[in-house]
Amino acid sequence: xxxxxxxxxxxxxxxxxxxxxxxxxxxxxxxxxxxxxxxxxxxxxxxxxxxxxxxxxxxxxxxxxxxxxxxxxxxxxxxxxxxxxxxxxxxxxxxxxxxxxxxxxxxxxxxxxxxxxxxxxxxxxxxxxxxxxxxxxxxxxxxxxxxxxxxxxxxxxxxxxxxxxxxxxxxxxxxxxxxxxxxxxxxxxxxxxxxxxxxxxxxxxxxxxxxxxxxxxxxxxxxxxxxxxxxxxxxxxxxxxxxxxxxxxxxxxxxxxxxxxxxxxxxxxxxxxxxxxxxxxxxxxxxxxxxxxxxxxxxxxxxxxxxxxxxxxxxxxxxxxxxxxxxxxxxxxxxxxxxx
Amino acid sequence: xxxxxxxxxxxxxxxxxxxxxxxxxxxxxxxxxxxxxxxxxxxxxxxxxxxxxxxxxxxxxxxxxxxxxxxxxxxxxxxxxxxxxxxxxxxxxxxxxxxxxxxxxxxxxxxxxxxxxxxxxxxxxxxxxxxxxxxxxxxxxxxxxxxxxxxxxxxxxxxxxxxxxxxxxxxxxxxxxxxxxxxxxxxxxxxxxxxxxxxxxxxxxxxxxxxxxxxxxxxxxxxxxxxxxxxxxxxxxxxxxxxxxxxxxxxxxxxxxxxxxxxxxxxxxxxxxxxxxxxxxxxxxxxxxxxxxxxxxxxxxxxxxxxxxxxxxxxxxxxxxxxxxxxxxxxxxxxxxxxx
Numbered sequence: 001x002x003x004x005x006x007x008x009x010x011x012x013x014x015x016x017x018x019x020x021x022x023x024x025x026x027x028x029x030x031x032x033x034x035x036x037x038x039x040x041x042x043x044x045x046x047x048x049x050x051x052x053x054x055x056x057x058x059x060x061x062x063x064x065x066x067x068x069x070x071x072x073x074x075x076x077x078x079x080x081x082x083x084x085x086x087x088x089x090x091x092x093x094x095x096x097x098x099x100x101x102x103x104x105x106x107x108x109x110x111x112x113x114x115x116x117x118x119x120x121x122x123x124x125x126x127x128x129x130x131x132x133x134x135x136x137x138x139x140x141x142x143x144x145x146x147x148x149x150x151x152x153x154x155x156x157x158x159x160x161x162x163x164x165x166x167x168x169x170x171x172x173x174x175x176x177x178x179x180x181x182x183x184x185x186x187x188x189x190x191x192x193x194x195x196x197x198x199x200x201x202x203x204x205x206x207x208x209x210x211x212x213x214x215x216x217x218x219x220x221x222x223x224x225x226x227x228x229x230x231x232x233x234x235x236x237x238x239x240x241x242x243x244x245x246x247x248x249x250x251x252x253x254x255x256x257x258x259x260x261x262x263x264x265x266x267x268x269x270x271x272x273x274x275x276x277x278x279x280x281x282x283x284x285x286x287x288x289x290x291x292x293x294x295x296x297x298x299x300x301x302x303x304x305x306x307x308x309x310x311x312x313x314x315x316x317x318x319x320x321x322x323x324x325x326x327x328x329x330x331x332x333x334x335x336x337x338x339x340x
Numbered sequence: 341x342x343x344x345x346x347x348x349x350x351x352x353x354x355x356x357x358x359x360x361x362x363x364x365x366x367x368x369x370x371x372x373x374x375x376x377x378x379x380x381x382x383x384x385x386x387x388x389x390x391x392x393x394x395x396x397x398x399x400x401x402x403x404x405x406x407x408x409x410x411x412x413x414x415x416x417x418x419x420x421x422x423x424x425x426x427x428x429x430x431x432x433x434x435x436x437x438x439x440x441x442x443x444x445x446x447x448x449x450x451x452x453x454x455x456x457x458x459x460x461x462x463x464x465x466x467x468x469x470x471x472x473x474x475x476x477x478x479x480x481x482x483x484x485x486x487x488x489x490x491x492x493x494x495x496x497x498x499x500x501x502x503x504x505x506x507x508x509x510x511x512x513x514x515x516x517x518x519x520x521x522x523x524x525x526x527x528x529x530x531x532x533x534x535x536x537x538x539x540x541x542x543x544x545x546x547x548x549x550x551x552x553x554x555x556x557x558x559x560x561x562x563x564x565x566x567x568x569x570x571x572x573x574x575x576x577x578x579x580x581x582x583x584x585x586x587x588x589x590x591x592x593x594x595x596x597x598x599x600x601x602x603x604x605x606x607x608x609x610x611x612x613x614x615x616x617x618x619x620x621x622x623x624x625x626x627x628x629x630x631x632x633x634x635x636x637x638x639x640x641x642x643x644x645x646x647x648x649x650x651x652x653x654x655x656x657x658x659x660x661x662x663x664x665x666x667x668x669x670x671x672x673x674x675x676x677x678x679x680x
Contacts, residue, residue, distance in 0.1 A: 064453055072437065073418030081412065085439075089446075094453040097412065097437040099425075113404055113434040117457040227626070256626060283623040286567070286596060 066114030083302020170203025182246030230257025406454030423642020510543025522586030570597025
């Protein structure tokens with residue numbers, strides 16, 4: 001399909017073999033200075049460009065790094081990618097991004113796409129890849145291409161990860177809500193087959209148990225991260241004989257939906273009901289009633305993931321084993337949970 | 341760097357030449373059935389995988405399409421990309437994304453990165469690329485790789501574009517504000533060296549002139565698309581001897597900042613002051629005071645851009661010339677501008 005100048009065109013022009021042209025362009029010492037000069041001048045005149053990818057195929061370096069995320073349109077993932085770019089760009093790497101929409105087939109396709117684009121490394125936040133498909137991940141490891149998980153990870157040999165301490169984030173949030181006088185705390189969970197959501201659930205559970213509060217199964221609702229599911233979950237909770245007086249939502253979007261619905265029922269926030277989100281989406285700060293949330297330091301997470309990759313590719317980190325970095329979360333306590 | 345099986349490993353294992361292995365793998369008729377069978381079995385046993393990219397270099401098809409956007413973290417661009425993916429994925433194309441952060445060097449780097457990754461097409465929303473760098477764009481055209489601009493375009497021969505009618509959007513919005521009784525309409529502009537911002541400005545200007553309202557230069561402020569600049573612009577406007585009674589902001593983020601600042605000055609919206617945004621960011625709907633805005637049909641725009649690419653690559657559109665698609669905008673009139 002391309003119409004660009006090839007080494008064959010140059011060879012024809014100079015009436016020499018393509019092999020000679022190739023050797024001249026690649027500084028092979030067998031070629032005389034005069035021939036090299038002639039080839040380079042002709043190549044230049046004919047607008048010949050060496051294909052960087054063809055070079056990459058030989059050198060094994062493309063200077064491209066692939067990033068795979070569930071979706072690009074949350075502040076969290078967009079900010080992680082910004083952190084990755086801020087660290088990798090000054091080192092001469094270009095970042096190319098793929099999104100999975102949390103679909104495991106897309107995840108596999110994205111890995112293959114990036115491998116075929118000859119990336120030097122892959123930084124990814126994994127979706128719900130079932131264990132029987134781990135070999136797609138292991139293939140990256142076998143090719144000696146540095147792989148770093150961020151935020152959402154799987155335990156796979158030799159793979160590094162940068163995460164936040166989701167357990168601590170959740171424990172501290174639950175503790176905060178208890179200190180505000182909320183003794184009936186509902187919990188909006190993500191899919192607990194993902195480690196981050198399991199860790200968050202355990203933090204919530206442990207904080208309640210440490211305060212001698214039994215777990216009420218009716219208060220635990222698994223939701224998708226959107227406004228509508230937050231609204232629907234509140235309807236369920238308010239229909240209970242013994243409704244809660246706080247919600248800890250592991251999604252800011254669902255927290256927003258919850259607040260909308262609670263207001264429609266004329267429930268006063270934070271006086272009668274506290275709400276706490278997770279993720280520090282920008283709107284949580286903009287609302288007239290600002291929403292308390294957990295900040296996951298996404299830019300820092302991206303920079304750290306990039307650094308782990310750079311240490312691997314530059315052989316600073318010579319260990320075959322993966323590296324594990326855990327960042328500490330920050331609670332942003334705003335109006336929606338501040339009674340005291 | 342890779343440790344994968346090569347055709348040389350297979351050749352050594354079978355004590356034949358690499359050329360024979362290559363011919364066998366590529367179904368060259370010169371190779372006997374028995375040799376082909378032996379090579380394929382050995383390749384399989386040694387876990388040999390043909391590099392899809394190497395194949396792509398020969399066939400000229402990678403089935404990857406590159407998308408370049410200023411940034412991924414606005415609802416608008418994320419939604420366009422979703423539209424592109426929804427159209428291209430069923431056709432067997434993978435989408436890889438790069439962001440420019442509105443930096444012209446990044447834009448050039450992104451184009452080169454995608455060309456080197458052997459994409460079959462590039463869909464891009466251009467930043468402020470100066471005309472003297474048009475040859476980077478023209479290089480894509482010369483390589484016969486379909487190029488489609490969306491939202492932000494430049495007039496370049498053979499390049500297709502999918503945009504919305506920004507002039508109409510702006511004209512109608514200004515007309516709406518006049519009908520609400522606002523006769524002093526301030527205007528927050530983006531960088532007018534970009535066609536979309538110039539078109540929007542012309543729509544604003546024409547609507548005022550058609551209503552015999554002179555243009556007040558003090559009311560026209562160039563801003564970046566963020567909350568802080570919206571706040572600052574309002575401070576400037578309120579300090580005028582003759583302050584405005586409406587703002588048409590070509591950025592939802594700046595409109596939000598404006599609303600925050602107006603409220604801090606105890607100015608009632610929409611009674612005393614109307615505000616209209618642009619872009620339909622999700623938060624505009626979520627606010628207690630919902631923000632009027634222009635919807636740019638981003639998912640539809642993405643699908644349309646994908647279709648223009650598909651028509652080019654599949655030779656349905658046989659014309660050498662570019663195709664121009666203009667979508668109509670939708671005004672979403674909400675609380676921040678509804679007096680009547």
